[in-house]
Amino acid sequence: xxxxxxxxxxxxxxxxxxxxxxxxxxxxxxxxxxxxxxxxxxxxxxxxxxxxxxxxxxxxxxxxxxxxxxxxxxxxxxxxxxxxxxxxxxxxxxxxxxxxxxxxxxxxxxxxxxxxxxxxxxxxxxxxxxxxxxxxxxxxxxxxxxxxxxxxxxxxxxxxxxxxxxxxxxxxxxxxxxxxxxxxxxxxxxxxxxxxxxxxxxxxxxxxxxxxxxxxxxxxxxxxxxxxxxxxxxxxxxxxxxxxxxxxxxxxxxxxxxxxxxxxxxxxxxxxxxxxxxxxxxxxxxxxxxxxxxxxxxxxxxxxxxxxxxxxxxxxxxxxxxxxxxxxxxxxxxxxxxxxxxxxxxxxxxxxxxxxxxxxxxxxxxxxxxxxxxxxxxxxxxxxxxxxxxxxxxxxxxxxxxxxxxxxxxxxxxxxxxxxxxxxxxxxxxxxxxxxxxxxxxxxxxxxxxxxxxxxxxxxxxxxxxxxxxxxxxxxxxxxxxxxxxxxxxxxxxxxxxxxxxxxxxxxxxxxxxxxxxxxxxxxxxxxxxxxxxxxxxxxxxxxxxxxxxxxxxxxxxxxxxxxxxxxxxxxxxxxxxxxxxxxxxxxxxxxxxxxxxxxxxxxxxxxxxxxxxxxxxxxxxxxxxxxxxxxxxxxxxxxxxxxxxxxxxxxxxxxxxxxxxxxxxxxxxxxxxxxxxxxxxxxxxxxxxxxxxxxxxxxxxxxxxxxxxxxxxxxxxxxxxxxxxxxxxxxxxxxxxxxxxxxxxxxxxxxxxxxxxxxxxxxxxxxxxxxxxxxxxxxxxxxxxxxxxxxxxxxxxxxxxxxxxxxxxxxxxxxxxxxxxxxxxxxxxxxxxxxxxxxxxxxxxxxxxxxxxxxxxxxxxxxxxxxxxxxxxxxxxxxxxxxxxxxxxxxxxxxxxxxxxxxxxx
RNA sequence: GGGCGCUUAGCUCAGUUGGCUAGAGCAUCUGGUUUACACCCAGAGGGUCGGGGGUUCGAAUCCCUCAGCGCCCACCA
Numbered sequence: 001x002x003x004x005x006x007x008x009x010x011x012x013x014x015x016x017x018x019x020x021x022x023x024x025x026x027x028x029x030x031x032x033x034x035x036x037x038x039x040x041x042x043x044x045x046x047x048x049x050x051x052x053x054x055x056x057x058x059x060x061x062x063x064x065x066x067x068x069x070x071x072x073x074x075x076x077x078x079x080x081x082x083x084x085x086x087x088x089x090x091x092x093x094x095x096x097x098x099x100x101x102x103x104x105x106x107x108x109x110x111x112x113x114x115x116x117x118x119x120x121x122x123x124x125x126x127x128x129x130x131x132x133x134x135x136x137x138x139x140x141x142x143x144x145x146x147x148x149x150x151x152x153x154x155x156x157x158x159x160x161x162x163x164x165x166x167x168x169x170x171x172x173x174x175x176x177x178x179x180x181x182x183x184x185x186x187x188x189x190x191x192x193x194x195x196x197x198x199x200x201x202x203x204x205x206x207x208x209x210x211x212x213x214x215x216x217x218x219x220x221x222x223x224x225x226x227x228x229x230x231x232x233x234x235x236x237x238x239x240x241x242x243x244x245x246x247x248x249x250x251x252x253x254x255x256x257x258x259x260x261x262x263x264x265x266x267x268x269x270x271x272x273x274x275x276x277x278x279x280x281x282x283x284x285x286x287x288x289x290x291x292x293x294x295x296x297x298x299x300x301x302x303x304x305x306x307x308x309x310x311x312x313x314x315x316x317x318x319x320x321x322x323x324x325x326x327x328x329x330x331x332x333x334x335x336x337x338x339x340x341x342x343x344x345x346x347x348x349x350x351x352x353x354x355x356x357x358x359x360x361x362x363x364x365x366x367x368x369x370x371x372x373x374x375x376x377x378x379x380x381x382x383x384x385x386x387x388x389x390x391x392x393x394x395x396x397x398x399x400x401x402x403x404x405x406x407x408x409x410x411x412x413x414x415x416x417x418x419x420x421x422x423x424x425x426x427x428x429x430x431x432x433x434x435x436x437x438x439x440x441x442x443x444x445x446x447x448x449x450x451x452x453x454x455x456x457x458x459x460x461x462x463x464x465x466x467x468x469x470x471x472x473x474x475x476x477x478x479x480x481x482x483x484x485x486x487x488x489x490x491x492x493x494x495x496x497x498x499x500x501x502x503x504x505x506x507x508x509x510x511x512x513x514x515x516x517x518x519x520x521x522x523x524x525x526x527x528x529x530x531x532x533x534x535x536x537x538x539x540x541x542x543x544x545x546x547x548x549x550x551x552x553x554x555x556x557x558x559x560x561x562x563x564x565x566x567x568x569x570x571x572x573x574x575x576x577x578x579x580x581x582x583x584x585x586x587x588x589x590x591x592x593x594x595x596x597x598x599x600x601x602x603x604x605x606x607x608x609x610x611x612x613x614x615x616x617x618x619x620x621x622x623x624x625x626x627x628x629x630x631x632x633x634x635x636x637x638x639x640x641x642x643x644x645x646x647x648x649x650x651x652x653x654x655x656x657x658x659x660x661x662x663x664x665x666x667x668x669x670x671x672x673x674x675x676x677x678x679x680x681x682x683x684x685x686x687x688x689x690x691x692x693x694x695x696x697x698x699x700x701x702x703x704x705x706x707x708x709x710x711x712x713x714x715x716x717x718x719x720x721x722x723x724x725x726x727x728x729x730x731x732x733x734x735x736x737x738x739x740x741x742x743x744x745x746x747x748x749x750x751x752x753x754x755x756x757x758x759x760x761x762x763x764x765x766x767x768x769x770x771x772x773x774x775x776x777x778x779x780x781x782x783x784x785x786x787x788x789x790x791x792x793x794x795x796x797x798x799x800x801x802x803x804x805x806x807x808x809x810x811x812x813x814x815x816x817x818x819x820x821x822x823x824x825x826x827x828x829x830x831x832x833x834x835x836x837x838x839x840x841x842x843x844x845x846x847x848x849x850x851x852x853x854x855x856x857x858x859x860x861x862x863x864x865x866x867x868x869x870x871x872x873x874x875x876x877x878x879x880x881x882x883x884x885x886x887x888x889x890x891x892x893x894x895x896x897x898x899x900x901x902x903x904x905x906x907x
Numbered sequence: 908g909g910g911c912g913c914u915u916a917g918c919u920c921a922g923u924u925g926g927c928u929a930g931a932g933c934a935u936c937u938g939g940u941u942u943a944c945a946c947c948c949a950g951a952g953g954g955u956c957g958g959g960g961g962u963u964c965g966a967a968u969c970c971c972u973c974a975g976c977g978c979c980c981a982c983c984a
Contacts, residue, residue, distance in 0.1 A: 007944065264982095264984085267983080281984080342983050343983065399911065402910075403980085515979095593921065613946090618943090619943045623944080669923075686943090686944090
């Protein structure tokens with residue numbers, strides 16, 4: 001059967017078959033409480049049910065799969081819950097665009113709620129299938145039987161329950177505030193969903209009564225009638241509190257001057273008028289000074305008809321120039337700054353320009369103290385701070401904790417309602433008058449915009465069913481997509497039902513995601529989980545959603561730019577790479593060389609490089625299997641099988657490796673762990689041990705043992721190739737379910753490691769001798785080293801031998817074959833082959849020794865001085881003095897050794 | 908304006924508490940390979956660890972300072 005192994009590993013040929021074998025076996029499924037094992041849980045960050053997998057997902061899947069497979073092999077009940085997110089705005093905008101492209105101009109008005117939702121639902125179902133297959137392609141060993149979707153029925157129930165709790169506690173309220181309005185998508189967006197784009201625009205200066213005001217947005221200024229100046233501004237001090245008649249856009253108005261400290265005197269002219277309804281700063285100022293907040297721009301982005309007859313209904317982009325022209329003709333335009341650069345807010349999702357508007361929306365109060373937390377009544381904000389500050393949740397890398405705290409410090413109430421249809425509809429009802437009821441139901445694409453316009457603000461009632469008495473309309477808005485995502489860790493385990501799974505698997509162990517969604521999601525999950533579970537009386541430590549947050553960096557292209565589909569030259573599609581090089585190679589290229597929180601550049605050559613390594617693993621296995629009798633494949637390593645120096649050495653090194661890998665994985669140092677196994681397999685096992693195994697020194701059992709252990713160690717990183725090889729090893733069961741290698745003290749041969757060092761020393765001597773004898777420029781050395789009891793071999797150079805023989809009674813002889821290296825035989829039997837790279841340049845060595853001796857001497861001197869200092873010996877604690885004395889003795893010994901080493905070289 | 912990160916070989920990056928001669932992969936060059944693998948093996952060259960200063964017996968690592976690049980937050984009348 002072994003001959004089925006081809007000389008090159010073809011990932012494409014095996015991966016799908018292996019995946020379905022795993023899946024069918026049930027290996028991905030956790031057992032739950034009855035397993036009697038320790039749980040290990042990860043909730044997979046649900047990809048959006050819109051598009052396709054990108055490299056960010058691939059990193060996430062690779063890292064989480066490593067953790068899950070590792071813990072599964074460690075004998076824990078590892079649960080990895082997969083799922084998808086309905087991605088409210090993102091999805092609806094994609095589908096609306098598609099519908100528009102197919103000729104439906106205004107999908108919301110034309111199709112109506114029910115039909116549009118059907119379209120979106122259909123789209124997401126297709127998309128979910130794509131995602132599922134792509135997750136499988138990456139080799140992710142998640143429990144598909146527990147797959148979840150943020151829009152499914154159970155999760156809707158969770159969302160409504162959560163909403164109810166918060167509403168009952170008075171944490172969810174409806175309030176009229178200034179919000180970010182996206183006229184394009186016809187919805188609000190939260191502060192976090194906004195990004196700023198630099199734009200060059202004209203900045204106008206107008207004469208406004210006694211002052212000159214500056215603005216980039218004259219179209220909002222129709223109804224401005226309050227001038228604000230800084231209370232200490234000498235230029236305007238006398239005007240404060242006075243009223244002025246002045247000529248403005250649509251004729252004469254009366255304006256008053258007020259003072260506010262928030263005015264920046266150096267900005268513009270130091271005087272401004274305020275437009276409370278369309279600017280966040282102005283709104284806050286208006287609230288402070290109790291000013292009116294008239295709406296100028298309607299929700300479509302046009303000048304409101306009540307504001308101005310002349311400009312009624314005009315889009316603001318057209319209105320701006322016309323208004324400026326009008327003011328110019330009145331002689332009120334003072335000057336125009338053409339080079340003004342400012343940031344305009346656009347929606348993160350829809351990319352529409354944001355227009356601040358005042359609207360009634362649903363908010364979560366982050367400051368109200370309702371949560372019983374560690375003996376106090378705490379607000380959401382306080383709990384969010386406490387869980388990280390008290391280390392209940394650890395964020396990796398650590399520096400993101402600071403960023404997290406500063407975000408919380410500036411946190412305002414969270415606006416959770418969105419005027420789109422795709423999402424969890426707000427479970428609230430509004431009582432109407434008959435006129436309102438009729439007007440509302442007439443509108444096919446009603447959103448809370450209608451509630452605002454019709455001023456339906458009488459009575460509200462919670463529930464998913466219509467209240468019995470009176471005329472009620474369901475709030476047409478949906479919840480922010482992060483509202484349902486916030487419940488992800490516990491809603492996926494069955495909450496609000498009190499399930500065994502929830503009890504057993506929650507809190508989850510690790511949340512692994514990109515640092516770009518720390519605020520969107522990570523913070524919101526902490527918010528939701530602590531609030532909901534604590535409210536149900538769970539102890540604090542059971543209420544956190546996860547114990548550790550591991551934030552990976554973003555994947556960038558070769559030029560360090562963000563990868564985007566718009567730049568196909570540098571954009572890498574994970575599926576293409578899997579097709580070309582295999583999932584294993586892609587996984588390694590994403591994990592090795594990347595550190596938490598730091599961005600990483602990815603390019604195809606790197607993936608190809610790891611493909612070579614995958615092939616190396618394959619071929620090392622192939623070689624091993626070819627060199628072991630088929631009947632011996634089942635043999636396990638017994639202590640008496642360990643024979644040669646090489647056996648002992650490789651086994652000792654293997655133990656070191658297991659130890660280091662355990663520590664690295666435990667501390668989330670995936671890159672380090674991967675690198676170390678890579679290095680062991682390639683350099684130590686293949687290039688060294690296998691090379692030495694050719695010929696009579698072959699030890700089948702050790703070969704097999706090291707190979708199998710390596711396969712287990714690297715399996716979490718490269719599951720496919722290792723599982724495929726496992727099939728050839730005549731083993732029962734699959735590698736995925738194997739036990740993680742244990743440390744075995746009887747495989748550690750300290751003396752052999754020491755001997756290895758001694759051999760190194762011998763080689764130094766040889767190198768020195770060679771240099772002295774002017775043996776050909778360092779490239780070739782014809783030598784073999786034997787112990788003195790094998791004197792029969794040919795002696796090439798007497799002096800050469802003598803020098804080497806000083807150390808460990810080694811004698812050099814000619815080698816017929818290994819011309820590039822040195823073959824060393826110890827005790828007449830055990831032989832090893834050492835490549836020349838392990839040799840040391842005598843000049844460098846001498847230089848190093850001199851430097852080190854000098855340092856040691858200095859150090860010893862300073863230590864002696866310290867110890868002879870009576871101040872120190874009197875005052876320092878006894879154990880410190882003892883420690884320093886011991887250290888001095890050690891260092892003196894070391895100095896002697898170093899001096900000896902030096903003398904050997906010099907001679 | 909506030910905060911954070913990065914700067915290490917030609918390129919992409921590791922470097923854990925300060926401590927072996929500062930590492931890896933790719934690229935370059937030299938040599939090798941009739942039996943695991945050219946997706947290979949052996950070797951070589953290539954570094955003032957961004958500049959300057961300090962602490963230390965010892966600094967890529969800690970402190971100060973300057974410079975360049977990038978990110979986040981806030982503001983933008």
